Amino acid sequence: MNLPSFRSEQRAITALTRKSLLDLFRAGISYHGELSEIDFLGRLYDLEEMPSTDRRYRSASGDIYQHTVNNHDWEQNWVFTDARFQLSGGPDEVLLGFLAETVHPLVRPFEEADALVEQFNKHLRMDGWQICPTSEMSGRAIYGYLPFSSEGALIFGPARDISHRLNSAYLGQQVTRLQSSIVSDPELAIGTAKEFLESVTKTLLKAKGLTWTSSESFPQLVKKLIKALPIVPEGLDRSSDTQAALTVIVNNIGSIVDKLAEVRNWHGTGHGKPTDLETSLLQHQARFSVGISVQVAHFLFECYSAENKLSPVVLEADAEADYDPFEEL
Secondary structure: OOOOOOOOOOOOHHHHHHHHHEEEEEHHOOOOOOOOOHHHOOOOOOOOOEEOOOOOOOOOHHHHHHHHHHOOOHHHHHOOHHHOOOOOOOOHHHHHHHHHHHOOOOOHHHHHHHHHHHHHHHHHHOOOOOEEEEEEEOOOEEEEEHHHHHHHHHHHHHHHHHHHOOHHHHHHHHHHHHHHHHOOHHHHHHHHHHHHHHHHHHHHHHHOOOOOOOOOOHHHHHHHHHHOOOOOOOOOOOOHHHHHHHHHHHHHHHHHHHHHHHHHHHHHOOOOOOOOOOOOHHHHHHHHHHHHHHHHHHHHHHHHHHHHHHOOOOOOOOOOOOOOOOOOO
16 A cells, blocks of 8 residues: 655645544543543643533633532533644644653553554544654653655564564663664664664574673674574575575674674764764664664564474563673774
């Protein structure tokens, strides 16, 4: 399916998409989750400054409390048609912020939030938006909104797939950091890309029963894992030739990773840089580095999965804090 390019106009989200999104809540999902309506709305709007629709009260805080707590005489999901909250006909950012808040860790459980985000994005991506993790709280994703592009999905989709199938909170945090920093902090994205690939490599080495020493460089660890994984399936026509060709390709991954290390040393997080540097790496340069790391990690992960006919045994994918194979010599 061809996805439309992102449109930057204030009202890019169509009336059809708005209706489809709000219908998810009208079908029975509580938009305010485990919070009261007034507590939830107070996280997004200044209810004390918002005017009341009930002349007995000075502000929206008073009339909402009266009609949803003291009495329950407002219809369910009244907020969607209340013009003060601009959900049915206001700027995109108001609706997007509302949706992101409905899946906040303080509002609803992770499993429910994850499923709801998937539903949101089925509709939003057709209008150029997506709800996605932008920060974290105690290992739980805090969601925000960003323009959607198929390129972004190609980069972060495989990374999120690995973290889900390994059931690793640590990897999930790294993916969240990657996704939120690739635009706002390219140098952080480069440093985290290294950590992500290192974590996946070490997790798979452990799953294969292999060990390593502190003297082995990170490219050596990648090559060690490649040698232990099936690069092509058994019974493939000209399998030996294909195996040899692909081995040459993947062995060169070590060199790519080595160069990524140099980029990270100069521009990524984790190393001091000269104070006279006036410029930083740009988004497209960070995207290139992140893309390499994620695609290498996903290839290695899929090779392991194909060999075992299932997802790997769950292991905590965490690199040793005192071992940095990318440290400058």
